[in-house]
Amino acid sequence: MTFEQDVSNLRANANSALLDKIVGYYGPADEIEPWAHLNSLLWPELSENENTRREQIPGVLDEYQDELRRYIRRYDDLRERRLDALSNYDLGIAHRQSGPENGLFQALDAVRNHIGRARAQVLWLLAEQDRLALPQLALF
Structure with a gap:
């Protein structure tokens, strides 16, 4: 038997009731909470200079949001197609x-863990963006 045939048999003979339980255990991606604590080693790398940091955040935030979307697509794909x-x-x-x-x-x-981490990183970046926001001046 070839490797591909062996894997095909593994897929075909998997316990579908157990697969249903596994997918049920891992609920929808929108229910995955961000990590409660994000170690500073996992903070996105930004300049120490606040002006430069302020300019970097939008681009870095886009990157982390894209990463989060990729993880969510992968998670949804695993829940939907399962072994396939x-x-x-x-x-x-x-x-x-x-x-x-x-x-x-x-x-x-x-x-799921990657989604939780990525959500925490996005929230951290948003908090940094708020912290570094320049004050709005009144026009009158």
């Missing part, structure tokens, strides 16, 4: 011993 969203390597090598159901569980868990 996992590669042959994931199922046939990385999770061969633990089973395809565990492969889906671990993939969803990892992506």
Whole structure:
């Protein structure tokens, strides 16, 4: 039997009731909370100079929001397509011993954690943007 046939059998023989439970355990992406604490090692790299920092934030914020959107798309894809969203390597090598159901569980868990981290980073950037906002002057 070829590797591809073996992986195909793993997909076909997976416990669908357990896959349903796994997907049910990992709710919709919009319910994933940002990390409550974001270690300073995970803060986006910005200049120490506040003027430069203020100018950097919009571009860096766009990058982190794009990253968050990619993670959400991946998470939704895993929830929707389940084992079909996992590669042959994931199922046939990385999770061969633990089973395809565990492969889906671990993939969803990892992506959920990335979403929580990315949301915390976006919130941190928004707070920095607010902190560095220049005061509005009255016109009269």
